[in-house]
Amino acid sequence: MLDVLIYLFENFYEQNESEFLVDRDNLLDELLEAGFAEAEILKAMTWIENLVEMRDGGVQTHLQVSSVSSMRVYTDAEQFYINTECRGFLLFLEHISVLNIETREMAIARLVELENTNLDLDDIKWVILMVLFNVPDGEEAYLQMEELVHAKEHNYLH
Known part of the structure; x- marks a missing residue:
């Protein structure tokens, strides 16, 4: 899908x-x-x-305000479909303000609905890009995410 x-x-x-x-x-x-x-x-x-x-x-969440020390706890179903590396990437995007609470929850819901246990970082990036495209006034976050989607990774050994 x-x-x-x-x-x-x-x-x-x-x-x-x-x-x-x-x-x-x-x-x-x-x-x-x-x-x-x-x-x-x-x-x-x-x-x-x-x-x-x-x-x-709107995404209905019980969490209204996020603090620096708060942490998102994933359900068993969410952990089943979103691996540790991808959950770390979601956290990274939240820390650099590409995702906020609402868009993070939208992304998690969209990822779980894919029902794919083999999602990788590229897959996650595309889903987040689609989510951000649909968020009103989310142009800046969308542009940041678009750069991440289309960026070529360069890994050099030193």
């Missing part, structure tokens, strides 16, 4: 979100022609609709 989401985001979603959500039948046909399975396409469309609902309805 993540491949479908990335394909949609790169090719359709940024152009016109409202048209994307309205024209499901044509989009389904186009994605089928691109070689994606219908079940994965339908899951991806539902995933995006749920993201938009989260944005419009």
